[in-house]
Amino acid sequence: MTKLVDPTFAEAASNFMPDPQWLNATGNGVTVAMIDSGVDAAHPDLVGRICEEVGAKIEGSRVTFLPVEDGDLAGHGTACAGIITQLAPDAKIASIRVLGASGSGDAQVFLAGLEYAVKQRYKIINLSLGTTKPQFFAPLHDLLDRAYQAGCIVIAAANNLPQPSFPSIFSSSLISVVKSEERDPLKFGFHYGEVIELTAPGVSIRTPWLGGGYRTLTGNSFACPHITGLLARLVETHPELTPFQAKSALHAIARLNSE
Amino acid sequence: MRQLKCDENSRKIASMPDSRSEELLARIQDVFRISESERLLTDPVKEAMTELLRTSAARLRAEGASVLVRNADSGDLQFLAATGEVADRIVGLEIPAGKGIAGFVLMSGQPLAVSEPDDESGFYAEVDKTTGFSTKLLLAVPLRFRDDVIGVLEYVNRSDEPLNEPFTPAEMDAAAVYAEAVAALVNAHIDADLMCDLSRRLIQDGTEAADIRAWLLSLRENSTHARALELAALVSELASKGDAEVELCRTLLESLIGYSTSTTGRLDLA
Numbered sequence: 001m002t003k004l005v006d007p008t009f010a011e012a013a014s015n016f017m018p019d020p021q022w023l024n025a026t027g028n029g030v031t032v033a034m035i036d037s038g039v040d041a042a043h044p045d046l047v048g049r050i051c052e053e054v055g056a057k058i059e060g061s062r063v064t065f066l067p068v069e070d071g072d073l074a075g076h077g078t079a080c081a082g083i084i085t086q087l088a089p090d091a092k093i094a095s096i097r098v099l100g101a102s103g104s105g106d107a108q109v110f111l112a113g114l115e116y117a118v119k120q121r122y123k124i125i126n127l128s129l130g131t132t133k134p135q136f137f138a139p140l141h142d143l144l145d146r147a148y149q150a151g152c153i154v155i156a157a158a159n160n161l162p163q164p165s166f167p168s169i170f171s172s173s174l175i176s177v178v179k180s181e182e183r184d185p186l187k188f189g190f191h192y193g194e195v196i197e198l199t200a201p202g203v204s205i206r207t208p209w210l211g212g213g214y215r216t217l218t219g220n221s222f223a224c225p226h227i228t229g230l231l232a233r234l235v236e237t238h239p240e241l242t243p244f245q246a247k248s249a250l251h252a253i254a255r256l257n258s259e
Numbered sequence: 260m261r262q263l264k265c266d267e268n269s270r271k272i273a274s275m276p277d278s279r280s281e282e283l284l285a286r287i288q289d290v291f292r293i294s295e296s297e298r299l300l301t302d303p304v305k306e307a308m309t310e311l312l313r314t315s316a317a318r319l320r321a322e323g324a325s326v327l328v329r330n331a332d333s334g335d336l337q338f339l340a341a342t343g344e345v346a347d348r349i350v351g352l353e354i355p356a357g358k359g360i361a362g363f364v365l366m367s368g369q370p371l372a373v374s375e376p377d378d379e380s381g382f383y384a385e386v387d388k389t390t391g392f393s394t395k396l397l398l399a400v401p402l403r404f405r406d407d408v409i410g411v412l413e414y415v416n417r418s419d420e421p422l423n424e425p426f427t428p429a430e431m432d433a434a435a436v437y438a439e440a441v442a443a444l445v446n447a448h449i450d451a452d453l454m455c456d457l458s459r460r461l462i463q464d465g466t467e468a469a470d471i472r473a474w475l476l477s478l479r480e481n482s483t484h485a486r487a488l489e490l491a492a493l494v495s496e497l498a499s500k501g502d503a504e505v506e507l508c509r510t511l512l513e514s515l516i517g518y519s520t521s522t523t524g525r526l527d528l529a
Contacts, residue, residue: 037363074363076371099366100357106334106366129367133406159369161435163403179428203428209375216425218372 017256018249019237023186027088027232029239033122034084034225035113035129036077038068038097043078045208049085052094054116056109063112065096073100075210079217080128080225082208087185087229088236094122098129107131111139114154118147123235126228127156127174128221130165140166144173153231153246157224158196169195175247179203179223188227190254198250200226288502299512300451308340308444315437316342319430321398321414325349327361328402328410328445336361336411339445343415345390352389360399361411368408370400370435374425398426400434402442410445412438 031051041050055068072078081093098106098113110129117125125147131140144167147154154174159165168176179202180189189199202223209215227250234249235241241249312324323343327336334356341349354361364371374396387394394415402410414434417424426434 073358074360075373076360076363076367099363110366128369130369132368132403132408157367157369161368161370161401161403163406165368181428204374204425213375216374218425218428218431219369221367221369221371 016248016252018234018252022234022237025088025233025236027084027091027229028236029090030088030124030232030235031092031094031122032084032088032124032126032228032232033094033096033117033120034077034080034126034228035096035098035110035117036080036126037074037099038070038072038077039081039093039095040072040075040078040208040210040212041095042071043082043208043212045082045085046078046093049081049091049093050095051092053097054095055097055100056113058109063109065113065116068097072210073097075215076128076221078210079205079207079215079222080126083205083222083225084126084229084232086207087226088232091229091232091236094120107133107136111136111143114140114143114147118143118150118152121150122152123241124228124231125152125154126225127154127167128224130156130159130168132163132165137166141170141173143167144170148173148243151242153235153241153243155224155228155231157219157221159220171195171197173243175227175243175250177202177220177224177227179218179220185226185230186253187257188230188250188254189258190251192251197247198227198254199223202226300454301448304444304448304451305340308441308448309342311437311441311444312340312342315434316414317418319398319414319426319433320418321426322416322418323392324412324414326402326410326412326441326445327354327365328449329365329408336365339410339448345392348390348392349386352386354386360397361413364399364401364411365408368401368403370398370431372399372426372431373397374423395423396425398431398434400431400438402438402445404442404446409442409449412441 038055039046039050039053041047041053053068054065057064057066077095077097081095084091084093094117096113096117098110110131114125114127144154154167156168156174156176158168158176158178167174175198176196177198177200178196180199181203182188182199182201185201191197191199200223202220203218204216205218205222206214206216207222231246234246238245308326312326316322316324323341323346325341326339328339329336336354336356338349338352356362357366360371360373386392392415396416398414400412401408402412412434414426416422
């Protein structure tokens with residue numbers, strides 16, 4: 001049987017490492033787009049961290065994004081933003097709210113949110129959402145390819161449910177994450193060859209919540225912002241990092257973690 | 260009181276010309292049949308759902324469980340079934356589209372567990388305010404049917420010590436398995452509701468019988484619970500024969516249910 005990775009190449013890959021300065025980076029000068037339920041910008045942990053807050057508005061079949069001030073409709077976005085800022089305290093967050101705009105056609109709104117983030121050329125895009133509707137496979141695939149070509153690094157939460165969820169199962173154009181019980185955010189895992197390649201802490205994570213409080217949360221959607229936060233550090237030290245370089249860097253760091 | 264009203268109605272009918280009173284009686288019989296068929300169609304599905312909630316909640320050491328279903332038009336979520344302390348107050352409550360943890364789970368399709376055992380007020384504000392319940396722990400998983408998310412299955416709080424132990428990833432996975440069975444029942448309930456709508460339309464609009472038959476056929480072909488619908492159709496056909504047949508049908512079904520619940524094993528009909 002042919003080995004998936006040539007041993008000499010694997011050795012070379014293990015020698016590849018990003019500038020170790022990334023460990024001391026704080027995400028300074030980096031903006032992360034977060035496609036989620038909005039954000040509570042007044043939360044003590046997030047004050048001064050939110051650079052943009054837009055929400056989806058539906059007009060006929062068109063979805064547009066306009067500035068919003070009514071924050072987070074579910075608490076989820078605030079929790080994810082909290083995880084990102086815990087790991088990259090100087091990163092700025094652009095909140096693209098796709099929840100609450102409509103009861104039906106949700107996947108359409110979330111697709112529009114991702115398209116908005118790509119058009120704005122956000123370097124890092126955190127996506128804790130997905131859809132199982134097959135009609136969105138092709139448009140999402142196309143959009144993720146465009147994100148890849150535009151240099152946007154998209155990080156998506158996978159789900160553990162039997163049905164495939166898009167876009168998390170697209171392996172080439174984005175980074176998909178599933179939760180692990182690991183506590184140390186730097187000890188994430190990379191499983192090359194699996195549909196969902198990355199594992200990161202996602203069990204009993206204490207994060208900011210609505211109204212200035214905190215909650216303890218479990219779910220893949222909380223593993224995803226852990227990788228996003230680390231990527232904000234990597235992009236600070238390597239501002240020109242491309243999506244494939246980002247994956248290579250994560251792979252190299254994870255290999256070091258597993259040794 | 261009800262008897263009095265019936266008597267009044269009977270007197271009104273008696274004072275009408277024959278053709279009108281016959282028409283009215285026919286309509287009353289139709290209404291009776293609809294209400295009967297609604298109970299026949301939706302009650303067993305709801306009972307099965309509640310039983311599944313009770314069993315799964317016990318397995319997950321949860322104090323209560325509930326099913327929220329998305330309204331296809333408005334996108335709002337409504338509690339369809341629940342178990343636990345405040346079950347009666349929860350069923351029928353609505354959560355506006357895209358709001359709260361349930362709204363997020365519906366849209367994202369992602370299971371979530373949230374806990375805050377130290378917060379005395381509880382955190383599920385949108386529901387707690389109405390029910391007086393205090394949610395400390397919540398496990399929410401999407402209800403998927405075919406390729407769509409049709410609702411949310413929730414488990415709240417622990418039934419025994421340690422009461423503040425958050426729901427675990429293994430329990431999240433187990434809840435996702437229960438969600439598959441619950442989703443099939445929710446879909447059966449939605450179909451049963453459609454049948455009831457059909458009955459109402461039959462009376463209100465005088466829809467052509469051929470159209471109804473074609474619609475029923477398509478419904479049955481697309482349904483995963485065709486056998487339940489077949490049974491419902493048989494009952495409906497019998498009911499159309501007259502009141503004696505309705506009575507006979509009910510007696511038979513009640514006896515059968517009585518017999519099957521009194522036996523511990525499955526009925527051996529082979």
